[in-house]
Amino acid sequence: MKNSKKRILFGEYIVGSGLAAALKLKPKEVVNEVKKSELRGRGGAGFPTGLKWESAAVQKADQKFIICNADEGEPGTFKDRLLLMEHPGKILEGMAIAGYAIGAHHGIIYLRGEYVYLKKGIEERIDHMKATNLLGDKILGKRFNFDVEIRLGAGAYVCGEEFALIESLNGRRGEPRNKPPFPTEKGYLDKPTVVQNVETLCYVPYIIANGAEWFRTHGTMKSTGTKLFSISGDVENPGVYEVELGITVRELLEMVGAKDTKAVQVGGASGICVSEKDFDKPIAFEGLPPGGSIIVFNHSRKMLHVLENFMEFFVEESCGQCTPCREGNYRLLEGVRLLKKGDCTVAYLRDLMELARVMQISSKCGLGQMSPNPFISIIENFKDEILYS
Amino acid sequence: MELIPIKINNKEIKVKKGTTILEAARQNDIRIPTLCNHPDLEVAGICRICVVEIEGMRNLQASCAYPIEHPISVKTYTEKVRKARRFNLDLILAQHYGECYSCVRNNNCELQSLAKEYGVNFYRFPHIKEPRYEIDDSSFALVRDPNKCVHCKRCIRTCLDLQEVGVLETAGRGYNVQVQTMLDRPLVELNCVYCGQCINRCPTGALHANDPSDWVWEAIDDPEKFVIIQTAPSPRAAIGEEFGLPAGTSVTGQLNTALRRMGFDRIFDTNFAADLTIMEEGSELLWRLEQKLVHGKDIKIPMITSCSPGWVKFAEHTFPELLDHLSSCKSPQQMFGAVIKTYYAQMAGIDPANIVTVALMPCAAKKFECNRPEMVDSGYKDIDYGLTTREMAGMIREAGLWLPELPKSDFDHPLGLGSGAGLVFGATGGVMEAAIRSVHLIVTGRQVPFKNMDVTPVRGMEGIREASITFENTLERYKFLEGVTLNVAVAHGIKNARQVIERVKSGEGNYHFIEIMACPGGCLGGGGQPIPTSPEIREARAQAIYAEDHMLPVRTSVENPEIQQLYKDFLGEPLGHLSHQLLHTHYTPRGRYTM
Ligand code: SF4
Ligand code: SF4
Ligand code: SF4
Ligand code: SF4
Numbered sequence: 003m004k005n006s007k008k009r010i011l012f013g014e015y016i017v018g019s020g021l022a023a024a025l026k027l028k029p030k031e032v033v034n035e036v037k038k039s040e041l042r043g044r045g046g047a048g049f050p051t052g053l054k055w056e057s058a059a060v061q062k063a064d065q066k067f068i069i070c071n072a073d074e075g076e077p078g079t080f081k082d083r084l085l086l087m088e089h090p091g092k093i094l095e096g097m098a099i100a101g102y103a104i105g106a107h108h109g110i111i112y113l114r115g116e117y118v119y120l121k122k123g124i125e126e127r128i129d130h131m132k133a134t135n136l137l138g139d140k141i142l143g144k145r146f147n148f149d150v151e152i153r154l155g156a157g158a159y160v161c162g163e164e165f166a167l168i169e170s171l172n173g174r175r176g177e178p179r180n181k182p183p184f185p186t187e188k189g190y191l192d193k194p195t196v197v198q199n200v201e202t203l204c205y206v207p208y209i210i211a212n213g214a215e216w217f218r219t220h221g222t223m224k225s226t227g228t229k230l231f232s233i234s235g236d237v238e239n240p241g242v243y244e245v246e247l248g249i250t251v252r253e254l255l256e257m258v259g260a261k262d263t264k265a266v267q268v269g270g271a272s273g274i275c276v277s278e279k280d281f282d283k284p285i286a287f288e289g290l291p292p293g294g295s296i297i298v299f300n301h302s303r304k305m306l307h308v309l310e311n312f313m314e315f316f317v318e319e320s321c322g323q324c325t326p327c328r329e330g331n332y333r334l335l336e337g338v339r340l341l342k343k344g345d346c347t348v349a350y351l352r353d354l355m356e357l358a359r360v361m362q363i364s365s366k367c368g369l370g371q372m373s374p375n376p377f378i379s380i381i382e383n384f385k386d387e388i389l390y391s
Numbered sequence: 392m393e394l395i396p397i398k399i400n401n402k403e404i405k406v407k408k409g410t411t412i413l414e415a416a417r418q419n420d421i422r423i424p425t426l427c428n429h430p431d432l433e434v435a436g437i438c439r440i441c442v443v444e445i446e447g448m449r450n451l452q453a454s455c456a457y458p459i460e461h462p463i464s465v466k467t468y469t470e471k472v473r474k475a476r477r478f479n480l481d482l483i484l485a486q487h488y489g490e491c492y493s494c495v496r497n498n499n500c501e502l503q504s505l506a507k508e509y510g511v512n513f514y515r516f517p518h519i520k521e522p523r524y525e526i527d528d529s530s531f532a533l534v535r536d537p538n539k540c541v542h543c544k545r546c547i548r549t550c551l552d553l554q555e556v557g558v559l560e561t562a563g564r565g566y567n568v569q570v571q572t573m574l575d576r577p578l579v580e581l582n583c584v585y586c587g588q589c590i591n592r593c594p595t596g597a598l599h600a601n602d603p604s605d606w607v608w609e610a611i612d613d614p615e616k617f618v619i620i621q622t623a624p625s626p627r628a629a630i631g632e633e634f635g636l637p638a639g640t641s642v643t644g645q646l647n648t649a650l651r652r653m654g655f656d657r658i659f660d661t662n663f664a665a666d667l668t669i670m671e672e673g674s675e676l677l678w679r680l681e682q683k684l685v686h687g688k689d690i691k692i693p694m695i696t697s698c699s700p701g702w703v704k705f706a707e708h709t710f711p712e713l714l715d716h717l718s719s720c721k722s723p724q725q726m727f728g729a730v731i732k733t734y735y736a737q738m739a740g741i742d743p744a745n746i747v748t749v750a751l752m753p754c755a756a757k758k759f760e761c762n763r764p765e766m767v768d769s770g771y772k773d774i775d776y777g778l779t780t781r782e783m784a785g786m787i788r789e790a791g792l793w794l795p796e797l798p799k800s801d802f803d804h805p806l807g808l809g810s811g812a813g814l815v816f817g818a819t820g821g822v823m824e825a826a827i828r829s830v831h832l833i834v835t836g837r838q839v840p841f842k843n844m845d846v847t848p849v850r851g852m853e854g855i856r857e858a859s860i861t862f863e864n865t866l867e868r869y870k871f872l873e874g875v876t877l878n879v880a881v882a883h884g885i886k887n888a889r890q891v892i893e894r895v896k897s898g899e900g901n902y903h904f905i906e907i908m909a910c911p912g913g914c915l916g917g918g919g920q921p922i923p924t925s926p927e928i929r930e931a932r933a934q935a936i937y938a939e940d941h942m943l944p945v946r947t948s949v950e951n952p953e954i955q956q957l958y959k960d961f962l963g964e965p966l967g968h969l970s971h972q973l974l975h976t977h978y979t980p981r982g983r984y985t986m
Contacts, residue, residue, distance in 0.1 A: 158564070175561060180436040180456035322561070322568025324437045326475075328542065329482035332566040333516050353515060357478055363450045364439045364475040371450065 009228040009244045010208050010220060011201075017091055018136050020207025024099045025144045027210075032103040033059055036206065038214035040226045045071060045162065045199035046270070046294070047368055048287045051206075054196055058104040058186040061194040066106035068097045069190060069197045071167060072113045075159040076270040077315060078295040081230040081242045082200040086113075086120045089204055090127040094150055096203030098137060099210055100196055101148045109150040110190070112167055115157040124152060159319035163367045164189075164197040166321065177321045178367035201230055201294075221247035225286035233258050235267075235298035247292060252281040254296065262300040265384065269293030271312050272372035274379035275305075305384040309376060310338045316373040327370025330361040334377050341388060348389075355381065398464040412454035412465055413441055423467055424476065424505055426483075427543035428455045429592050430925045431911065433552050438543055439479045440505065443467045451475055477509050485516035487595075488523065488538035494596040495781075499922060501594035502541055524569070529577035531601055531762045532585035532755040532918075539597040540570055546589035546598055553911065555886040556705070558583040570597075573984065582708040582984050584885060586701040586909045587755025587779075587918015600755045600919060603776045604786050610747040610775075611654040618747045619735075620650055621727050623661040624809075624817035625753035625914040626780035628935040632921040632928075633784035634794045639931030641939050644799025651800065653790045660802045661750070662809020664727035665816045665825065666948035667957070668698060671974055672720045672822075673829045673948075674965035676904055677869070685871045691715040693880075693895060693902040696822050698722035700760035701909025701918075703978065705885055710892055711980030719975040721773075723816065724750045724757055725766050727806075728773030729973040734961045735806060743769065749776045751783050753817070753917030756909065768973050779919025808953040811844075811940035818933040819883035819913030820849035820856065823906040827860060827879070828947045834862050834869040844946050845937070852912065852930065854887035855880060857902075883908040883916075 024032050037052025058066060070093060074082040085093065097109040113121060128150055132138040139147045153171060160166045161176040168190050170176035189195025205227055209217045218226045225247035231254075234240045238259030245254065251266050267275045268285060270293035276283070285292050299308060313335035322328040337354040340346035346354075358374035365371045381388060393408040399421055406415045411434070416423050427438035436456030443454045446464040451472060454465075466472065484506060491497045524537035547559045547570060558581050562571040573581055590598045610616045622643075631640040650658050675694065682688040697703055697717045706717060721729070728748045736743040750757060754777070760766065761774035778786075787794055801807070812825035824846040831839045838844055839860075848858035861876040862869070880902045882891040888907045894900030910916045912929035915936065945951050962969050 160564075177561075180434065180453065182458060182460065317565050320565035322542070322563065322565045325439050325479045325482055325542070328565060328568060329486060330478075333482065333485070336517070356474065357482075360475045360478040363471065364442050364479065366436060366439065366453070 009246065010217075011085075011089065011092070011204055011228065011230065012244050015092070015208065015211075018095070018134070018142075020209075020211040021095045021098055021136055022142055024102055024210045025142055025146060029059065029103050029105065032099060032210065035210060035214050036103070039209045039217040041202065041205055041209060041217065042225070042287060043199055044201035044229060044294075046272070046291075046372070048292075051198065051202055054186060054198075055100060055103050057184070058106075058194045058196045061187060063194050065108070065191070065193045066104055067190045067193060067195040068100045068104070068106050068109040069167065069171070069195055070097055070109065070111045070203055071162060071164075071197055071199045072111050072117065073155045073157075073161050073167060074114055074117075074200070074294070075157065075162055075319075076294050078234045078297050079232045079270060081232045081294055083117060083120070084242050085200050085204055085230075086117065086124060090124045091131065092204045092207055093200055094127060094131055094137060096198070096206035097150060098141065098148045099206050100198060100203070102146050104194070104196055106196070107147050107149065109148060110171065111150060111152045112155050112161075112171060113152055115154050118154060121152055121154070158321070160321040160367070160369050163369060166367070167197060168195060177323045180366070222284065222286050222288070224288045225292070229285075229292050230294075232295045233298070234295065236260060236263065236300035236303070237298050247286045248284045248289070250282050250284050251276060251290065254285070255281070255298065258298070260298045260300075263298055264301045264303060265299040265305060265308070265380075267297040267299070267308075267376065269375075270295045271315055272369070272375055274375050275308070275383060276379065277383040280383075305380050305387055306338055306342050309380045310335065310342070312376040313338055316369070320369060320373070324366040324370060326361040326365045327373065330357055330365075330370070331373055333357060334374065338377075351381070395459055396462050397459055400465070400467055406459055408460060409458045412443055412452070412457045412459060415459060416454065416467060421467060423454050424508060425455060426501060426505060426541065426594060427545065429545050429548075431553060431592065432545060432548040435544055435548065438483075438541070440476055442472060442475050444469050444472050477511075478515070480505055480509055480511060481515040483541050484511065485514060485518040487541065488519050488521070489536070489596060494539070495599045495602070496596035500596060527572070527577050528601060529579035530583070530585065531758045532587065533578055533583070533590065534599050534601050535572070535578065536597050536599075537569060539595050541595055541597070542568060542570065543594060544570065545592040545594065546570060549589045549592045553886060554584075554586060554588055554884060555889055556582065556584055556586075559589065576985070580985050582981070584701040584705045584708075584909055585756035585759045585918070586885065588910060590755065590918050591920065591922055591924045600779050600782065601758060602782050603758070604778065604782050607749055607776050607778060607786070610749075615745055616747050617656045617741050617745050618654070618749060619657040619659060619731055620655045620749040620751060621659045621661045621664065621724070622646060622650070622751040623724070623753060623914065624814045624936055624939075625917060625920065625932065626751050626783065628817060628915060628932045628939075629753065629920050630780050630784055631794065633781065636795055637931070638928040639935040641935045642794055643939070644801070645794050645797040647802060648797040648800045649787050649790070649792050649794055652792060653786065655749070657803045659727065659731075659806045660809040660813075661723050661727060662813030662816070663806050663951070663953060664723035664730070665813030666810050666951045666954045667726050667730070667974070668720055668723045669812060669822075669825045669829050669948035670954060670958075670965045671726075671970060672696070672718050673826050673833065675718055675720060676826065676830065677833065678966060680903065681871060684875070693905050694718050695905045696907055698816070698822060699756070699908045699910075699914075700754070701756040701885070702888055702907045704756065704759070704981075705888065705909065707979055707981045708983060709889070713892065713895075714978040714980060717978055719977065721766070721974055721976050722760065723813070724752060724777070725760065725773050725976070726974045728761070728766070729769045730806070730957070732769035732771050732773065733973060734957065743771055746771075747776070748774045749778060750774050751778050751780070753780055753914045753920045754910070755779065755918035757919070765976055780921060781919060784921070805953045805956060808945070808951060810948050810951045811943040811946040812948045813951075814940050814943065815936060817914045817936045818850070819908050820851070820881045820906065821913060821936075823849045823879055823881050823904070825948060826904065829949050831860070831862070832947055832949055834865050834872055836866050837864075838947070843941065849879065849881050849906075850937075852926065852933075854884060855882045855891055877904065878902045879904045879906070881906045883913050884911040885909055
C-alpha cells in the first residue's frame with residue numbers, strides 16, 4: 003500500500019466496536035444510521051445501502067439472508083481480495099450488523115472460485131469471532147444470533163449481478179432474473195436477501211461505531227466516504243488505494259506516479275474512458291463512476307486495441323440471456339475490428355453508437371447496460387485517433 | 392383486489408395490483424409486440440422486444456416482466472422504444488440463418504411477422520451466410536435446427552417447467568450461448584418423450600416435426616399401393632385453423648373429401664379403433680379388478696392408460712418399476728394398423744404387403760410409436776407413417792385444395808364408424824369418460840347416470856382431476872362389483888403425470904384407473920397440432936369435440952355395430968387369443984436420462 007493516505011478502512015479500528023454499538027441500538031435505528039450516512043454500494047451500481055436494508059427489514063419472513071458478494075471478477079481489480087485477506091473481521095462484522103438491522107441470522111460469503119486459497123483464513127476468522135462471541139449465538143450477550151458460511155462461485159463475471167449470484171447459490175445457471183421482485187423481497191431461497199459487496203460491508207462497522215455524521219465528513223455531498231481503487235496500467239506505483247470520493251483524475255494520477263498519460267479507464271471495464279480534457283473531473287457518483295478499478299494508458303497505447311480488449315471481455319462474460327447484450331457486445335467487438343482494419347464506414351459506426359445506446363437502456367442487467375460504456379467513451383473521446391489515423 | 396390507476400399512452404386505466412404492463416396493455420387493446428413471451432410459460436423477459444418506457448425511469452422495461460405495484464405512466468411506442476425494438480430485432484435477424492420460402496414456418500413465424508411489423512427491409516448488421524450448427528434429425532419425431540433459433544428459451548421453459556422432462560438446456564455464454572439437448576447428445580439418445588410441446592411453443596422454424604409427407608405422396612402416387620388413412624378426432628377439430636377458420640371448428644366431413652380427392656384409397660375413423668381400445672382396455676380393467684377382488688391375486692392396480700406414446704416413453708424412462716401398471720393395450724393408432732393389415736386385408740382381398748397405413752394424428756410421439764420395433768404384430772409394420780395435423784394441412788394445400796370450401800363426405804365402411812366415446816378420446820379425460828361409459832354399461836346393463844351421458848367430473852382443464860363412481864344393481868356376472876366404488880384420476884401434461892404417479896407411490900392416491908396424456912389438454916393440445924396454442928385455443932377445440940359427441944347416434948364403444956361385427960367375424964372376444972396377439976403389447980424399461 004504505497005502512498006495511500008490512511009482514511010477510513012485503513013485507519014484505526016477497535017475490533018467489535020461497531021457491532022457492540024449496533025447491538026445497543028434498535029434494528030431500526032441501525033438502518034436509520036446507515037441511511038443517514040448515505041453510504042452507497044461500492045459494487046458499481048451505487049445503490050443507497052440504507053434503503054436496501056430498509057426494504058429488506060420491512061419484509062415479513064421466517065428467514066432472511068445477508069450475502070457478501072466476494073465474486074470480484076472485474077479485470078484489473080484486486081481490492082476485494084486484499085480486504086478478504088487483511089480485513090475479514092470487518093467484513094464479518096458488517097454482515098452481522100446488517101443481519102441485526104434487517105432481522106437475518108444467516109450470512110453467506112459468495113467467494114470467487116479463484117480465491118479459494120483465502121477460504122481458510124476467513125474461516126479461521128469466523129471461528130475466532132465465534133470464540134470471542136462476535137458471531138454465533140447470543141452475540142455479545144444480546145438476543146441476536148448470526149452465523150456465516152462460505153460458498154465458492156464458479157467464476158462468471160455476471161455472477162457479480164445480485165440475481166445471477168443468487169441463482170447460482172440456488173444451484174441454477176448464474177443468470178439475472180427479472181426485477182421486481184427485488185432480492186430484498188424474494189432472493190436466496192425466495193427469502194428476503196440483502197446482497198452487499200465486500201467493500202461496502204467494511205465501511206458499516208465504522209459508520210455505526212463513529213456515527214453517520216463522522217462518515218459524511220468524508221467524500222462529497224452526494225458521495226460520502228472513501229473508496230478503494232485498484233490502480234494499474236502505465237503507472238509507477240500500482241496497487242490498492244483508499245481515497246476520498248471526489249478526488250480528481252489528475253490528483254489520482256499524481257498520487258500513483260503516472261506520466262505521459264493519454265487515457266484513463268475509470269470505473270472498471272464497464273466504466274468510461276476519459277482523455278486529458280476530463281482529468282479535472284471528480285470521481286464520485288455525481289462525476290466519473292467510481293467502480294473498482296482504474297486503468298491508466300500512456301501515449302504509446304492504441305485506443306482501438308484497448309477497446310478491443312474490453313469488448314472481448316464482455317463478449318466472453320455476457321450470460322447470453324438477453325438479446326442486446328448477447329448479440330450487441332459481439333457486434334461492437336466486430337465493429338472495433340472493422341475499425342482497426344479501416345473497413346468501418348462512418349454510417350455504420352453511427353449505427354454501432356446507436357446500438358450501444360440501445361444496449362444501455364434495454365439490456366436486462368447491469369452487465370449489458372454498462373458494457374457499451376467503454377465503446378461509447380473511447381469512440382467519443384478519441385475520435386481523432388480512431389477515425390483519422 | 393386492489394386497483395391501481397396507471398396511464399398507458401396517456402390513457403388512464405385501472406388495473407389489478409400485480410398485473411404486468413403487457414397484460415394491462417392487452418386488456419385495453421394496446422398492442423405490444425413480444426417474442427420470448429408465451430401464455431403457457433413462465434415469464435423470461437429476455438428478448439427485449441416488448442420493452443416500454445416508464446416515466447421517470449432511465450432504462451426501458453420489459454413489459455412482460457414488470458408487475459404493476461404503483462401508479463405509473465407507460466409509453467409503448469416512443470422513439471426510444473421503437474429504436475430499441477428495431478435494433479434488438481436487427482440483432483436477432485443478423486444471427487438467424489434460414490430462408491423463409493424453404494421453412495416449415497413460412498407464413499406462421501413470429502420472427503417473420505415481427506420483421507414485417509417493424510418494417511425490416513435490410514440487414515443492419517452483417518448477417519451470417521453459413522449455418523453455424525448441425526441439424527439434429529436423429530429421431531422420428533423432432534427436428535432441431537439451431538441455426539434458426541432466436542434464443543427465446545420457450546422450448547426450454549416448455550420442457551423444464553411445463554412438462555418437467557428437462558431434455559433441453561442453455562449451454563455456453565455470451566455470443567456462443569446455445570439451446571442444446573442435454574450434454575449436446577442427439578435427441579434419439581435422450582429421455583425426450585417426443586411430446587412435441589416445445590415445437591408448438593417455438594416461435595420459429597428451429598423446432599419442427601420429422602415430416603414423412605414425401606413418402607406418403609410417393610405411396611399415393613404408386614398404383615401398386617393401397618393407401619389407407621385413419622384420422623383422429625383432435626386434428627379434425629383443429630386443422631381448420633390452418634385454413635383460417637377459428638379454433639374449435641370441426642371439419643371432419645370436408646377433410647374426408649379432401650383426403651379422397653388427394654388419392655387416399657380408404658378413409659377410416661380412428662374413433663373406431665378408439666372404441667376397440669375401450670373394449671380391450673375396459674375388459675382388462677374388469678379382469679384386473681376381478682383377479683384382485685375375487686381371487687386375491689397380486690395384480691397391479693391402478694391400471695394406467697397407455698394410448699399416449701409420450702406418456703408411455705416417459706414411464707419407461709422414469710418409472711420403469713411401474714410398467715406393470717400400464718394397460719397392455721396398444722393405442723388406437725396401432726390397433727387400427729394391426730386390424731387393417733389382417734382383418735381388412737382379408738375382407739377386401741388385398742395383399743397386406745401392398746397396403747400402406749397412414750395415421751393423421753395430433754401428435755409428434757405417434758411418429759416414434761409407429762416405428763417402435765415391436766409394432767409389427769400384423770406381420771408388417773402396423774402403421775407405416777404418422778402425419779401431424781400441420782403436415783396434413785401442408786399436403787392438402789399442395790394438392791390445391793382449400794379445406795373450408797369442400798363439400799362434406801363420410802368415412803368409408805366398415806371401420807369408419809366411431810362412437811362418441813371414441814371421439815372424446817381427443818380431450819383430456821376422454822379415455823376415462825369413454826371407459827366409464829362402456830364399463831358401466833357392461834357391469835350394470837344401464838347407461839352411465841349422467842345427464843346426456845356427459846361424465847363431467849373427468850372433464851375440464853385442471854391439471855389433475857379425480858372422480859369416483861359406485862356400481863349399483865350390477866348384472867349377475869359382475870356381482871363382485873356390487874357397491875364397489877371405482878376411484879379414477881385424470882392427468883394431462885407430463886408434470887401432472889409425475890405428480891399423480893407420486894401420489895400412487897406414496898399411497899396417498901387410492902385409484903383403480905388412471906388416464907394420463909402427455910400433452911396439456913390431451914391430444915387436442917398435441918405436439919402436432921396447429922400453431923399457435925394457448926389455453927383458450929385448447930378449450931375451443933375441446934368444445935368442438937364435445938359438441939360432435941352429442942350429435943353421434945352411438946355414444947358407447949360396446950354399442951358400436953362395426954365393432955361388434957369385428958369381434959363376431961374375426962377377433963372373437965375382448966382379451967381373446969387373437970386380440971392378445973394383435974392388439975396388446977409390452978413395454979421397455981429405459982435409462983433415466985438416455986434411450
Ligand atoms: S444484460 Fe447480458 S448479462 Fe445481463 S441478462 Fe442480459 S445477456 Fe445476461
Ligand atoms: S424461422 Fe421464420 S424467419 Fe426464419 S426462415 Fe423460418 S419462417 Fe423465415
Ligand atoms: S418433445 Fe417434449 S420432452 Fe422432448 S424436448 Fe420437446 S418438450 Fe421436451
Ligand atoms: S428452439 Fe425455438 S423455442 Fe427454443 S430457444 Fe430457439 S427459437 Fe426459442
